[in-house]
Amino acid sequence: MTDQAVRPQDERIVADVRHWLTRAVIGLNLCPFAKSVHVKGQVRYVVSQATRDEDVLDDLERELKGLAEADPEQVDTTLLIVPHALADFLAYNDFLYFADRLLGSLRLDGTLQIASFHPEYQFEGTAPDDIENYTNRAPYPILHLLREDSIARAAEAFPEAEDIYERNMETLRALGHAGWLKWMAGKSDL
Numbered sequence: 001m002t003d004q005a006v007r008p009q010d011e012r013i014v015a016d017v018r019h020w021l022t023r024a025v026i027g028l029n030l031c032p033f034a035k036s037v038h039v040k041g042q043v044r045y046v047v048s049q050a051t052r053d054e055d056v057l058d059d060l061e062r063e064l065k066g067l068a069e070a071d072p073e074q075v076d077t078t079l080l081i082v083p084h085a086l087a088d089f090l091a092y093n094d095f096l097y098f099a100d101r102l103l104g105s106l107r108l109d110g111t112l113q114i115a116s117f118h119p120e121y122q123f124e125g126t127a128p129d130d131i132e133n134y135t136n137r138a139p140y141p142i143l144h145l146l147r148e149d150s151i152a153r154a155a156e157a158f159p160e161a162e163d164i165y166e167r168n169m170e171t172l173r174a175l176g177h178a179g180w181l182k183w184m185a186g187k188s189d190l
Contacts, residue, residue, distance in 0.1 A: 010047040013083050016139040017045060021079075023184055028175075030135055030168050033154035042076035051084045053095055060099055060114075060143060061106065067145050068108055078145040086141040089120035099143060113151070115144040134180055135168045 006014050021043075026035045037043055046063055050056040060080060067078050086092040099114050117138035122128055158164075175183060182188035 006045060006047060013047050013081055013140065014045045017079060017081055017142065020139050020184075023186070024134075028168075028171055028183070030164075030171070032158050032164065033151070037076045037150075040076075042072075042074065044070075044075045044078040046078060046080050048080060048082045049084065050082065053085065053091075053098070056082055056085050056095070057098060057102060061102055063143075063145060064103060064106055064108055064112060067147070068106075068111060072147060072150065076147060076150055080143040080145065082141040082143065086118075089118050089122060092116070092118050092141050111148055113146050113148060115146060117142040117144060129177075131172045131175070131177055131180065132169045134172050135165075 021034065021038060025031050026038060044063075044067070046059070048056055048059040050059055059082075063078050063080050067075060086095055093116075096114070096116055103109055103112065103114060117136050118141045119137055119139060120128070121136035121138075122133050123130075123136075126133055172180070179188065
């Protein structure tokens with residue numbers, strides 16, 4: 001199970017997500033656990049062709065089962081990229097309820113979890129353009145499938161894991177919108 005199943009017409013989408021992952025998530029250290037699986041080539045990139053929520057759920061079910069069965073040394077995490085559906089953030093947010101229900105119905109609670117990223121991500125209590133929202137903003141809607149065991153191991157290696165959220169907020173506040181744009185364009189170093 002690798003990302004080699006990416007169709008030629010989806011290569012640009014995967015390239016956009018890899019850029020976001022390497023520049024924002026790893027480059028700004030928004031997730032200190034991401035670098036090792038990226039460097040080891042253990043991230044599976046899957047581009048969903050779904051245009052309807054039901055079809056996204058079908059893709060999600062297939063990828064959850066696939067990740068649960070995969071050798072963690074080969075595939076530790078999956079990014080299910082959804083470029084043709086769930087464009088509205090509120091609809092995407094509502095969809096996460098069904099994604100979590102699917103996880104439970106597959107009896108994968110406690111084995112896998114789903115993290116969420118979206119181009120219009122907005123934390124509760126923030127304004128749409130608050131820079132803090134950019135910690136979870138990605139070029140496309142993404143369902144990030146993670147192994148609970150991997151998260152637990154990573155948290156042991158990073159004793160202040162509970163501080164990541166606050167540190168990320170501080171990083172983005174210091175960067176600001178203009179700094180974010182320059183950083184993502186590769187025109188700035190920290």
